[in-house]
Amino acid sequence: MEASPLIPASVVIKVGPAALLAEVHAGRHTFFLDEPVAVGGQDLGPTPYDMLLSALGSCTAITLRLYATQKKWPLESIEVHLSHQRVHRKDCDKCEASGEMLEEVYKELRLLGPLSPEQRQRLQVISEKCPVQKTLTSGAMRIITTVAE
Structure with a gap:
């Protein structure tokens, strides 16, 4: 996971083309954020x-x-x-x-x-x-x- 040469990133978030699930990389930690099913998410993580x-x-x-x-x-x-x-x-x-x-x-x-x-x-x-x-x-x-x- 590379940061922009202009901005050294301490947190990077990736969201794919179909879901609202966000993959969060914070330092050496990875976790997921999502939205509730009622608003189009899968409820696989906190909002x-x-x-x-x-x-x-x-x-x-x-x-x-x-x-x-x-x-x-x-x-x-x-x-x-x-x-x-x-x-x-x-x-x-x-x-x-x-x-x-x-x-x-x-x-x-x-x-x-x-x-x-x-x-x-x-x-x-x-x-x-x-x-x-x-x-x-x-x-x-x-x-x-x-x-x-």
């Missing part, structure tokens, strides 16, 4: 939005683990439950128009262990500082697309 939520959730949990370990807090286990939906910014006649929908992610933390209320509150604040969440909420990301020859 791209599942992976986006997975990136956010795992980054959150890892950030919390690192922080709690550094503080020597009794955080025994972390669960991050996530969901995504598109919601209308406001009631309007043109809600399907560009910019009228808002992407919304719900993130629920389950912090297991004998933590004090203050520790739980601090961990909630720290959870919002994970690098993936900062990237998603910064509004400063630019995606530059080119077509290779």
Whole structure:
């Protein structure tokens, strides 16, 4: 699998001519993403939005683990439950128009262990500082697309 000479790729995705199944190569790891049968996929893997939520959730949990370990807090286990939906910014006649929908992610933390209320509150604040969440909420990301020859 070769990267473009202009862009050293850390992730490469391949989709064939007939299916929606995406073969993902991330470093030395290979896995598949797909769409549900209801929208034309084969449901052989998580959806791209599942992976986006997975990136956010795992980054959150890892950030919390690192922080709690550094503080020597009794955080025994972390669960991050996530969901995504598109919601209308406001009631309007043109809600399907560009910019009228808002992407919304719900993130629920389950912090297991004998933590004090203050520790739980601090961990909630720290959870919002994970690098993936900062990237998603910064509004400063630019995606530059080119077509290779």
